[in-house]
Amino acid sequence: MLQNSFKNVVLGAAVVCLSSGVARESKADVASCASPIPFGLTTALTGNLALLGIQARNGVEFAVDEINASGGIAGKKLVLTTEDTGASSTDALNAMNRIIEGKPLIIFGSMISPHVFAQTEGVNKSETPFLVGATNAKVTAQGSKWLFRTHVHDGQLADLIPEYLVKSLGKTKPGIMAVADDYGLGASRGIQAALAKLNATPAAVTSYAPSDKDMSAQLLEIKDKGADSLILFGRPADVTLVIKQMNDLGIKLTTIGNASMVAQTTLTNLSAAEADGGYAIGGMIPQTSPDTKILDWAKRVQEKYKVPADNFTVSYYDTVYMLKSIIEKVGCDKPAIRDALAATKSWKGMLIDYQADAQGDLAHTLGIYRNKGKTPELTGPIKENGF
Amino acid sequence: MCAIAVLMMPLVTHDGYVIQLLNIAMLNAIVVLGLNFATGWTGQINFGQAAFYGLGAYTTAIATKAGLPWISTPFLSILVVVAASIALGLPTLRLRTYYLAMTTIGFGEIVRLIIVHWEPVTGGTSGLRAIPGISLFGFGPQGQIQHYYLLIAVLAIAALVAARIRHSSLGRAMIATKDSEIAAEQSGVDTTRTKLLAFMIGAIYAGLAGCLYASSVRFISPDSFSGIQAVLLMTMLIVGGMGSIAGCIIGAVTLTLLPEALRFLGQWYLVLYGLGVIVVIVLAPGGLASIASEMRLRLASAR
Amino acid sequence: MGQLVVNGLSLGSIYALVALGLLLIFNTVQIVNFAQGQLLMLGAFIGISGAVTHELPVATAWIITAVAMAFVGIVFMVLVYFPLRGRPPFLVILTTIAMGIVLENLALIIWGPLPVSMPSPVHGAPLRFAGVVISMHQIFIFVTLAVVLLLQFLLLTKTRFGILMQATAQDLHTARLVGIPVNRTIAVAFAFGAILSGIAGLLVAPIFLAEPTMGGSLGLKGFVVSVIGGFGNMPGAVIGGLFLGLIETFGARYISSNFRDAYAFIVMIAVLVAWPRGLFGEKSSEKV
Numbered sequence: 001m002l003q004n005s006f007k008n009v010v011l012g013a014a015v016v017c018l019s020s021g022v023a024r025e026s027k028a029d030v031a032s033c034a035s036p037i038p039f040g041l042t043t044a045l046t047g048n049l050a051l052l053g054i055q056a057r058n059g060v061e062f063a064v065d066e067i068n069a070s071g072g073i074a075g076k077k078l079v080l081t082t083e084d085t086g087a088s089s090t091d092a093l094n095a096m097n098r099i100i101e102g103k104p105l106i107i108f109g110s111m112i113s114p115h116v117f118a119q120t121e122g123v124n125k126s127e128t129p130f131l132v133g134a135t136n137a138k139v140t141a142q143g144s145k146w147l148f149r150t151h152v153h154d155g156q157l158a159d160l161i162p163e164y165l166v167k168s169l170g171k172t173k174p175g176i177m178a179v180a181d182d183y184g185l186g187a188s189r190g191i192q193a194a195l196a197k198l199n200a201t202p203a204a205v206t207s208y209a210p211s212d213k214d215m216s217a218q219l220l221e222i223k224d225k226g227a228d229s230l231i232l233f234g235r236p237a238d239v240t241l242v243i244k245q246m247n248d249l250g251i252k253l254t255t256i257g258n259a260s261m262v263a264q265t266t267l268t269n270l271s272a273a274e275a276d277g278g279y280a281i282g283g284m285i286p287q288t289s290p291d292t293k294i295l296d297w298a299k300r301v302q303e304k305y306k307v308p309a310d311n312f313t314v315s316y317y318d319t320v321y322m323l324k325s326i327i328e329k330v331g332c333d334k335p336a337i338r339d340a341l342a343a344t345k346s347w348k349g350m351l352i353d354y355q356a357d358a359q360g361d362l363a364h365t366l367g368i369y370r371n372k373g374k375t376p377e378l379t380g381p382i383k384e385n386g387f
Numbered sequence: 388m389c390a391i392a393v394l395m396m397p398l399v400t401h402d403g404y405v406i407q408l409l410n411i412a413m414l415n416a417i418v419v420l421g422l423n424f425a426t427g428w429t430g431q432i433n434f435g436q437a438a439f440y441g442l443g444a445y446t447t448a449i450a451t452k453a454g455l456p457w458i459s460t461p462f463l464s465i466l467v468v469v470a471a472s473i474a475l476g477l478p479t480l481r482l483r484t485y486y487l488a489m490t491t492i493g494f495g496e497i498v499r500l501i502i503v504h505w506e507p508v509t510g511g512t513s514g515l516r517a518i519p520g521i522s523l524f525g526f527g528p529q530g531q532i533q534h535y536y537l538l539i540a541v542l543a544i545a546a547l548v549a550a551r552i553r554h555s556s557l558g559r560a561m562i563a564t565k566d567s568e569i570a571a572e573q574s575g576v577d578t579t580r581t582k583l584l585a586f587m588i589g590a591i592y593a594g595l596a597g598c599l600y601a602s603s604v605r606f607i608s609p610d611s612f613s614g615i616q617a618v619l620l621m622t623m624l625i626v627g628g629m630g631s632i633a634g635c636i637i638g639a640v641t642l643t644l645l646p647e648a649l650r651f652l653g654q655w656y657l658v659l660y661g662l663g664v665i666v667v668i669v670l671a672p673g674g675l676a677s678i679a680s681e682m683r684l685r686l687a688s689a690r
Numbered sequence: 691m692g693q694l695v696v697n698g699l700s701l702g703s704i705y706a707l708v709a710l711g712l713l714l715i716f717n718t719v720q721i722v723n724f725a726q727g728q729l730l731m732l733g734a735f736i737g738i739s740g741a742v743t744h745e746l747p748v749a750t751a752w753i754i755t756a757v758a759m760a761f762v763g764i765v766f767m768v769l770v771y772f773p774l775r776g777r778p779p780f781l782v783i784l785t786t787i788a789m790g791i792v793l794e795n796l797a798l799i800i801w802g803p804l805p806v807s808m809p810s811p812v813h814g815a816p817l818r819f820a821g822v823v824i825s826m827h828q829i830f831i832f833v834t835l836a837v838v839l840l841l842q843f844l845l846l847t848k849t850r851f852g853i854l855m856q857a858t859a860q861d862l863h864t865a866r867l868v869g870i871p872v873n874r875t876i877a878v879a880f881a882f883g884a885i886l887s888g889i890a891g892l893l894v895a896p897i898f899l900a901e902p903t904m905g906g907s908l909g910l911k912g913f914v915v916s917v918i919g920g921f922g923n924m925p926g927a928v929i930g931g932l933f934l935g936l937i938e939t940f941g942a943r944y945i946s947s948n949f950r951d952a953y954a955f956i957v958m959i960a961v962l963v964a965w966p967r968g969l970f971g972e973k974s975s976e977k978v
Contacts, residue, residue, distance in 0.1 A: 045653060045654075046653065046654055046656070046657065046795075046798075048903055050798075050803055051803040051804070083650065084650050084653065086646075087610060087615070088610045088611050088613070088615075088616070089514065089606065089607075089608045089610055089611055090411060090604070090611045091646070093407070093604065093606070094404070094407070094408055094411070094647055095650075097403055097404035097407055097408070098404050098647070100403070100404070101403075101404050113513060114512060114513060114514050114608040114610060117513060117514055117516050117606060117608070118514070118516075118604075118606045118608070120516075121516075121605070121606070122403075136513055138513065142516075180503060180504070180512075180948060181503075181512050182511070182512035182513050185503075185504075185506065185511055185512055186511075186512075186513065189506070206947040207504075207947055207948050208947060208950070209907075209950060209951055211903070211904075211906065211907040212907070212950065212951075213894070213897075213898035213904070213907075213908075214697060214701050214898070214938075214939070216693070216694075216697040216939070217694060217697070217938075217939045217940070217941075217942035217943040217947060217950075218942060218943075218947045220693055220694060220943060221942075221943050221947070236805075237805045237899070237901060240805065240899065241898060241899065244897075248816070248823065248825055249693065249823055250818075250823055265804055265805070268804075269805060269806070269807045269899055306802065307802075307804065426780070430778075430780070432780050432783065478959060478962070478963045479962075481966045482962060482966055483966075484779045484780065484783075485722045485779065485783070485917070485921065486917055486962055486966070486968075488722075488783055489913055489914065489917050489958065490955075490958070490959055490962060492910070492955075493914075493954075493955025493956075493958060493959055494955075494959075496951060496952065496955055497952045497955055497956070500948070500949055500951065500952050504948045504949070618787055621784060622784065622788070625781070625784055654795055654798055654799050655795075655799065657791055657792075657794075657795040658791075658792050658795045658796055658799070660788075660791065661788040661789065661790075661791035661792035661795070662788070662792055664784065664785075664788040665769070665770075665785050665788045665789065665792075668774070668777075668781050668784060668785050668788075669773040669774065669785075672777065672781060
């Protein structure tokens with residue numbers, strides 16, 4: 001028995017020596033990356049958030065497939081493991097635990113903030129770079145050095161939308177309508193705070209449940225209280241209904257909102273008259289680009305996944321390519337990748353440049369859009385204050 | 388023998404994922420044991436159990452984040468859920484099946500809406516994170532494995548208490564009420580008091596489980612305690628075996644692990660889940676527990 | 691404020707239709723079908739398959755939907771009612787909830803999660819008077835509800851079949867003993883119950899769009915209405931539905947839009963505390 005344990009000790013020591021040797025070598029050399037290179041992704045693929053969550057999968061998977069088709073990273077293919085978070089944060093936590101089991105090099109989180117909040121501690125412990133699109137402003141305020149966000153967030157929207165409304169559109173008494181989930185309510189609070197700083201008071205602050213179909217009560221309240229504009233923060237499915245009902249009720253208000261205002265999913269179900277004139281500030285979408293390559297990309301994504309690409313699809317797609325260029329430079333060492341992400345000064349993505357700030361946010365450029373009939377037009381890019 | 392296997396589990400699996408999953412399964416089991424009092428034994432449909440679970444979790448999170456010592460949280464949780472269960476129980480005592488079901492659904496929904504919209508206190512839909520862990524005199528379980536053993540102990544106590552209650556006069560009163568309220572009343576059972584106690588005890592179980600959930604997972608958000616979760620808890624009770632203590636545990640563990648194991652089915656998972664529940668209800672209304680005991684009987688008689 | 695009344699009533703009419711479908715089934719077999727909302731959703735999607743995907747005239751799509759829903763209702767009965775006869779109502783509730791989950795996720799797989807629209811059977815500019823806008827479709831909703839009520843009343847009281855249905859509802863065993871074709875009446879109840887929800891779906895799709903999860907919330911409100919009105923009572927369902935639509939709309943406008951869904955439950959609980967058998971009382975037996 002003693003012989004056995006002695007053998008085990010020697011074996012163990014040998015393994016430790018070899019692996020540390022390998023670890024030392026892999027630090028700055030992409031040639032010693034594991035093959036295939038493992039990426040992990042958790043997002044909502046089922047449940048009531050699936051319509052949103054699949055865009056993360058679509059963006060990451062499309063990029064991974066493209067990279068693999070052209071030979072991978074330094075000849076090594078990428079393998080993407082995806083886990084479904086479902087709709088509950090508890091499930092999201094379990095999904096993340098499964099991903100961490102597989103010891104991926106990079107972990108992608110979804111754009112659903114409560115899920116990312118639930119998962120961050122676990123990812124921190126695994127010391128893996130965590131790339132997310134979650135838009136709650138506080139996601140990057142958790143103090144995690146591994147978490148990076150590559151999509152614009154509600155903090156920026158909360159500042160820029162009121163500013164644009166008051167300064168560029170000249171409206172000072174907006175009514176606010178937000179979907180009563182983390183996305184809408186978080187933004188609504190930020191917008192109210194920003195309006196206060198601009199000395200503008202909202203005429204009415206309302207919300208609606210994600211499953212609500214009739215928002216006429218909220219619209220009528222906003223109209224009755226004399227609003228001169230409407231700030232609308234929701235998902236494409238409900239934004240469609242709000243705009244329709246606004247038209248049915250004959251309420252004419254300058255409307256500005258998040259990217260849902262110009263999303264394909266929204267515009268498909270609106271008439272040109274209903275959609276016309278709506279403004280949006282948000283993550284940049286591919287459908288308005290003058291570049292035919294980008295339009296072709298959007299078409300190919302839609303053909304493959306049967307849903308139109310949106311701002312999140314672009315952001316996740318860009319993130320994969322950004323990581324590719326980082327891995328090519330620093331190899332498959334997680335701390336080195338993390339440091340490179342934190343040091344990103346200007347990486348050119350499909351529609352915007354990415355630049356890391358002290359908190360881990362890399363996206364600071366948004367788009368201002370206006371609907372001309374059923375077609376969104378890019379009025380121009382707008383940068384976060386200070387960038 | 389089963390007990391030894393359970394206790395050895397962390398040595399076999401090591402990893403965080405399965406252990407954390409089992410921890411959540413055990414917390415669910417405690418909640419389902421609580422549900423069993425009102426629904427399994429007293430025959431009162433209760434779709435509000437997830438709300439009690441959430442109330443316990445939120446009370447604990449808010450209290451510890453406000454600086455209160457952890458030891459206070461189980462008591463505070465019990466206080467809150469007892470108050471809530473009385474608020475739910477009193478108006479509903481006269482109600483029958485479908486009305487009772489709807490009322491408990493409504494209760495759950497109202498609690499959820501309050502949590503979602505009372506943002507300054509509950510964190511709203513973002514939830515509450517960085518919740519302090521269990522801490523008694525400076526000591527607390529660290530890591531999933533230590534929590535695992537703690538939860539086994541708590542679950543065992545919960546099951547023992549449930550068994551004691553079952554064999555007490557209260558337990559008999561509960562069963563009598565379920566079988567026929569009129570007959571029970573005539574035999575001298577105070578069905579009103581029995582029903583209310585069943586609700587309260589069930590709520591206490593859920594509230595304490597919520598307290599432990601908040602202190603071990605350390606992040607909570609309203610979507611973990613929604614109406615859908617209430618339905619899931621019910622199915623755990625039914626699939627496991629309504630009225631059977633072992634059934635509660637079997638059902639909770641099975642239906643916590645199964646979704647994870649079957650995630651690869653994607654959208655089809657929920658379809659099969661629904662069909663599976665229907666099949667169990669139709670073919671084996673005593674749930675898995677009854678199947679297990681039947682098998683044991685057959686094995687015994689085969690020898 | 692008049693606008694709130696109009697919108698509240700048209701929303702309430704949808705709730706009333708869901709409740710009527712629920713009641714038809716309940717009155718006959720003492721089952722509350724918690725998947726009634728999903729039947730509404732199916733009706734909407736079948737209608738859309740006809741009118742949009744296959745570009746049939748809307749009226750044809752409506753007829754096809756009605757026929758399809760009758761079939762769905764009968765399949766539902768076979769899967770849910772027959773196996774669970776005599777079982778405690780609690781298990782039936784769970785079974786119908788499980789059916790709802792199955793239907794909703796099948797719909798997600800078949801039709802995808804994107805919302806889709808359907809044209810209304812009526813066209814024309816909305817009526818405007820006294821600062822209130824009523825769309826042609828809203829008028830159509832009111833008319834449909836009235837027609838359905840009338841037809842149901844006539845069916846149940848004036849036709850031989852309807853009277854058989856009432857007999858079956860009152861006492862299944864005796865009805866069978868007396869030679870009433872009980873299974874047939876039950877099948878009809880399920881079929882019509884499904885058709886009613888399907889019609890509600892067809893009415894909803896043009897204004898609220900159709901997506902697979904639409905059934906949950908609408909179904910739930912339908913149950914609340916049934917409870918408020920008192921199971922077993924058609925006028926109760928309609929008045930309850932209209933009442934709920936108004937309460938929700940006025941509550942969202944004047945109290946708080948955040949708690950809109952809560953108003954339904956609060957009213958329901960308040961009504962039940964005062965009248966444990968609903969505002970208009972049940973007709974049926976103690977069993978519930």
